[in-house]
Each structure stands twice: as C-alpha cells, then as structure tokens.
Amino acid sequence: MTRSTQAERHARESTRREIIGLMAAGAGMVAMHHGHWMTPSAFCGDVGDETPPPDTGSPKQQIVAEAYRLGYQYEQQYGGCAQCALAALQDAIPFLAADGGLFRGASCLDGGATPTGLQNCGAFTGSGMAIGYLCGRRRNGKFEGTTAQAHALVRKLYAQFDERYGSVLCKDVREKAQGDCPEVVGLAAQWTAQILMDEFGAQGTGKTDPPPDSPERPQPEHGDEQGS
16 A cells, blocks of 8 residues: 555544534434424525425434535525535534534635636536535645545545536536526535545434544645646
8 A cells, every 4th residue: 555545544534533422412403493403504595496405214314304405595595606516514413513604604606607608517616615624735834635535535525416417617507507507506415425425324314513623744745636
C-alpha cells in the first residue's frame, strides 16, 4: 500500500468515525406534522400531492425522503437550485450543520452560474458543496487531509445525473427534465442524501455541528486527486 493510499484510508475512516460518533450522541430530529416528516427548519411546510415521496420504511429512508421533499418545496417556493439543494440537505441530514455561510456562498451558482446555462446544474453544484463540507479537506492554518472521499462521493452523484439526464450541465438537465427544476432539485437532494447515508450509516438522528478536526490528520501530498 502506498503512502498516499494509506493517507486516504486514514482520512476516510477518521471522517466516518467522527460522523458516526456525533450521530450516535444525538437525539431525535424529525417529528410528524400533517403526515410529513419535519425538521427544525423555518422553511418547513407541506408540499402538494404532486410530490410523491420515496419509500420511508426505515430511519435512513425517512431522511432520504425528507431531502427530496424539502428540495422540491424549496425550489418551488424560493428558487435558486444550488441553495435549495444545499438547504434541503442541511435540513434533512442530521449530521450536516446548517452553515449559513455555506448557504450564502451558493447564492450565485444556480442556473449554471452563467447566462448561457452551459455550466453545471446548480442542484448538482449545491449537492456537491454538501458532500465537500462533510468529507473534504479542512483548512486550519494550512490545507489538511485529502479530497479522495469527497471526489468519490460526488462522482456517485454524477452517475445518478448522467443516468437520468445524460449530463450535469444546466441546459441539458433542464431540457431533459422539461423545465421541472423542483423535481431536479428534489432528486439531487434525494440522491445525495442516499449517498451520504450509505457512506456513514444512520445510527442516530441528532442534529450536530460538522465533525471536528481529527487530532491525527494526514498531510496532502503532491498529486493528491484534484477536480478538473
């Protein structure tokens, strides 16, 4: 095993242990209201009958279903696909803190972030921000950790977009979805929630801050995987 592989494995296991520990220490996050699973979000409300929820048979699937519901609702009510996907994930996933700075930073990333719509769908970008927030490198005076886990998970999300829409580009996704952006945001949040729950499990449902820095962090090496 190479030093780089060892570092990536250490970072992955460290993040997993931190998140599972925080989840296990938490309390219940959701409550029933008018037949919907709710979070503490101020935005929460009912979505019309046109929004079919995914299966909610287990705690993990309840979180995934809530991510879809909120993503659909937020985009329908407020617009701004990047922020809406991110907010849905922040409000549905118990171990993803509702960081206001991160939410604000997604303000200009909707609609492909350009007048042409030829760049990434905002729902994909906002969901990727949630993944990177949980799994990416940290900056504590210097860059620490690796990007390997974040890249692996966002590529799983890309595979979902590619299977359904054939692309992650805003213009292509909108065309394939026939302009139904609430559905796109709902699905992006659903897929991302499923990816994160599969990665970290659902051993608890306590809302927490993001995992603290591990006391033993591998340093990034030259050639560490970067996005193109």
